[in-house]
Each structure stands twice: as C-alpha cells, then as structure tokens.
Amino acid sequence: MLPLGARVLSAAPAAEPVTPALIDAANKEGKVTYYTAMDLSVAEPMARAFEAKYAGIKVTVERTGSERLFNRIAQEQSSRLFRVDVVNSADAAHFQPWKREGWLAPFVAEAVARDVPAEMVDADGMFCNQRTHLSTIAYNSKLIAPEDGPKGFQDLLDPKYVGKLVKGHPGYSGTIMTATQQIARELGWPYLEKLSKQKVLQVQSATEPPKKIEAGERAIAVDGSDYLFWMAKERGSPIEVVHAVEGTPLITNPMGIFRSAPNPNAARLLVSWIMSPEGQQFIVSLSGQYPANRQIKPKPGRPLLSDIKTFREDPRAVEREAESIKTQYARYFKV
Incomplete structure (x- = not known):
C-alpha cells in the first residue's frame, strides 16, 4: 500500500519523520505551548509524558473552552502577540478560517501519513484529527x-x-x-x-x-x-x-501548528509524538477517547465507535x- 501522503495528500508536504536533527532543534528551543480544549485531567498528564520522553522540552498547556480559545487566538494574531505553537480545538470549524487566513503551517507527521485515515487529514497538511469523542x-x-x-x-x-x-x-x-x-x-x-x-x-x-x-x-x-x-x-x-x-453528536478534535509558532521545531516534535502510536495509546489508556491512529485499538470496556x-x-x-x-x-x- 502506498503511503497516505502519496495517495491523498497531493498538495501536502512530504511526511516528516522524527530525526535526531529535529530533536536537537527542539531541544534548543526548550519549550512548546499547547492550546487545547481537552480537560486538564488528560492534557497535563499527556504533556508530562512527552516531557519524560524529551527531557529537554517543557510543555505549557493552555486549556480553555474552544470558543474562548478561538477568540483568544484571533486577538493574539491581530496584536502580533505570538504565543501558540500547537492548537487543538473541539470545534473542527475553527480550522477553516485559520487555514484561509494563512495562520497554519503545513506539516504531516510520519505517523499521520502512515496510520491516520485520509478523511481525518487536511488535504493540504494543515491539520489532522488528534482524537474523537462524543457528547x-x-x-x-x-x-x-x-x-x-x-x-x-x-x-x-x-x-x-x-x-x-x-x-x-x-x-x-x-x-x-x-x-x-x-x-x-x-x-x-x-x-x-x-x-x-x-x-x-x-x-x-x-x-x-x-x-x-x-x-x-x-x-x-x-x-x-x-x-x-x-x-x-x-x-x-x-x-x-x-x-x-x-x-x-460526534466530535472530532483537529490539531495543527501555527505559522507564527515561536517554537516550530518543538511544535513538530510534539505533534509527531501525540499522533504516534505511543502518544495515541497514552490518550486512549488514560481517557478512553477514540484514537485517530488506526494502529491503536479503543480502550477495553468502551463501546466501539462503529457500534x-x-x-x-x-x-x-x-x-x-x-x-x-x-x-x-x-x-x-x-x-
């Protein structure tokens, strides 16, 4: 089977693996800011798990409701106060204007190209679904x-x-x-x-x-x-x-990197880890949200999304x- 990038993401950049050069560049930045609507009971442990794997990088989790997050980012962009590196919203609609405005940076992690279904990935590689949950x-x-x-x-x-x-x-x-x-x-x-x-x-x-x-x-x-x-x-x-x-109601939760990210290498490393089997398994094991990475099975005891x-x-x-x-x-x- 051809890689997902070759089949579907014709307008997207080539998939990027995690390389020693990326890790070294991320370590030089030393930090990454993650804006999310995910509850802190999941987002903070996930950040700490990433820090345990990449000890030179500190993750700052900024958690708020997605609609507040959307307004906050708009204010920051208009004021040119660039703080957000990686954004994850529970309102998939937010990524439409962010993409039109040119605020998102194209990036396709290797795990996304290999293991995430095409319908969960933006055709231009601007964002991908991180996880799915229900209301x-x-x-x-x-x-x-x-x-x-x-x-x-x-x-x-x-x-x-x-x-x-x-x-x-x-x-x-x-x-x-x-x-x-x-x-x-x-x-x-x-x-x-x-x-x-x-x-x-x-x-x-x-x-x-x-x-x-x-x-x-x-x-x-x-x-x-x-x-x-x-x-x-x-x-x-x-x-x-x-x-x-x-x-x-079904809720996808896209994630992307901002073009104005102060820490672009650490941002790419964080996204790569979150979308990897290790990162997706961490989210599933802790919270039982439905994974985007098809290598990972839903949490035992939870109903299958397809059911x-x-x-x-x-x-x-x-x-x-x-x-x-x-x-x-x-x-x-x-x-």
Missing part, C-alpha cells in the same frame, strides 16, 4: 434509577426531569457548539426550546456537566465530553452513559451557523 447524555444512578433513566433526547422533556438537568453552552465550548448544530439539524430548534423549559442548570464547558452529576449537584447531564463520564465511572462513581436512540449511532459532523456548516446558533441558543438558555 453524550449521562446520569447519576444514585439519583436516577436505571429503569427511570433517559434513553434519548426526547426523554429529557419528561416533566419528571424538571430541575434535574445540566448542560454546557455553545458560546464557550466547541464540543457543545458542534453538538448543538447537530441536534438543531436533527431534532429542530423547537426541541431545544422545549428543553430550556426544564429548569436546566446552564454551565459553560463540556467538562462541567460530568463533574456536576458526579458531585450529585444534578442528576442528568444533557451533554458533555463522554470520556469524562467514563473516567468518573471507572473511578467508581455511579455514572451511566447514554447513547441516545436518536443518535449521539454507536452518531449524528454527522459538519464543520463547514458549524462555521456558517456559529453566530446564529449562539443567538438562537441565548433566547432559550441563560447562563
């Missing part, structure tokens, strides 16, 4: 008996769940922005209007609903990053994950509709 419903089984638990989105409209729900906000979270676009497309805005009348606790990040139901502050999460629900369940918390009968009914992700539609989604959503849900 699922979940509930605390100490507060909601399994026989009374929701099976899907329509069930959340049941009066018995009034005052028991928590959900993230698309104005802050890329996961929730992407999920909201899919839900509005599949179920319609009237569904979300009805949901808003359930006295929903509105939070910001997709990382918050898992924490709220684990703490017992609410019984049911309407949405949230599924890997955090699973991690809580593995800790022994009474969390049940629900793949909605209607379908579950889950998911909604279709459409980053271009999210980009077109983002402002109208925020406006429409704000009519119904108040922070």
Whole structure:
C-alpha cells in the first residue's frame, strides 16, 4: 500500500519523520505551548509524558473552552502577540478560517501519513484529527434509577426531569457548539426550546456537566465530553452513559501548528509524538477517547465507535451557523 501522503495528500508536504536533527532543534528551543480544549485531567498528564520522553522540552498547556480559545487566538494574531505553537480545538470549524487566513503551517507527521485515515487529514497538511469523542447524555444512578433513566433526547422533556438537568453552552465550548448544530439539524430548534423549559442548570464547558452529576449537584447531564463520564465511572462513581436512540453528536478534535509558532521545531516534535502510536495509546489508556491512529485499538470496556449511532459532523456548516446558533441558543438558555 502506498503511503497516505502519496495517495491523498497531493498538495501536502512530504511526511516528516522524527530525526535526531529535529530533536536537537527542539531541544534548543526548550519549550512548546499547547492550546487545547481537552480537560486538564488528560492534557497535563499527556504533556508530562512527552516531557519524560524529551527531557529537554517543557510543555505549557493552555486549556480553555474552544470558543474562548478561538477568540483568544484571533486577538493574539491581530496584536502580533505570538504565543501558540500547537492548537487543538473541539470545534473542527475553527480550522477553516485559520487555514484561509494563512495562520497554519503545513506539516504531516510520519505517523499521520502512515496510520491516520485520509478523511481525518487536511488535504493540504494543515491539520489532522488528534482524537474523537462524543457528547453524550449521562446520569447519576444514585439519583436516577436505571429503569427511570433517559434513553434519548426526547426523554429529557419528561416533566419528571424538571430541575434535574445540566448542560454546557455553545458560546464557550466547541464540543457543545458542534453538538448543538447537530441536534438543531436533527431534532429542530423547537426541541431545544422545549428543553430550556426544564429548569436546566446552564454551565459553560463540556467538562462541567460530568463533574456536576458526579458531585450529585444534578442528576442528568444533557451533554458533555463522554470520556469524562467514563473516567468518573471507572473511578467508581455511579455514572451511566447514554447513547441516545436518536443518535449521539460526534466530535472530532483537529490539531495543527501555527505559522507564527515561536517554537516550530518543538511544535513538530510534539505533534509527531501525540499522533504516534505511543502518544495515541497514552490518550486512549488514560481517557478512553477514540484514537485517530488506526494502529491503536479503543480502550477495553468502551463501546466501539462503529457500534454507536452518531449524528454527522459538519464543520463547514458549524462555521456558517456559529453566530446564529449562539443567538438562537441565548433566547432559550441563560447562563
């Protein structure tokens, strides 16, 4: 089989292996800044694992919601305050304007060319999917008996769940922005209007609903990053994950290097490691997110992504509709 770069990425640069010269150049820079929407419980250990392998390089993790991250980068670029080296967003739509503006640097790691499916890689090599997760419903089984638990989105409209729900906000979270676009497309805005009348606790990040139901502050999460629900369940918390009968929003998480990166060699080394079998296995083993690298199998005990009914992700539609989604959503849900 020909390398992926030869088959599909005709406009992309040649795949780059990790060489002693790259490691030496990265060590001379000595640091790399990683902007991400991934929860710190995963992002920080991942950074420390990279530092353990490449002891001369310090990783600074800057974690915030994807929509905040998007605005922050725009401000930094306009002010020419170049801080970000590598960016990873839970809103795949962000990479469309970043690419158009010429802010991304083309780079195809050897592992990406060899082991990542073509549909997860930008044709010009500007970004690739780092990992995939879902925005699922979940509930605390100490507060909601399994026989009374929701099976899907329509069930959340049941009066018995009034005052028991928590959900993230698309104005802050890329996961929730992407999920909201899919839900509005599949179920319609009237569904979300009805949901808003359930006295929903509105939070910001997709990382918050898992924490709220684990703490017992609410019984049911309407949405949230599924890997955090699973991690809580593995800790022994009474969390049940629900793949909605209607379908579950699917969230890819692209990653790219900025052309203005202060530490371009360390950035290429970090991306190469994250996308390698070692880096992908670390993410899967720790959090159970679905790997982009096909050499790595999903975490044991998690359902296969292919066995889950998911909604279709459409980053271009999210980009077109983002402002109208925020406006429409704000009519119904108040922070």
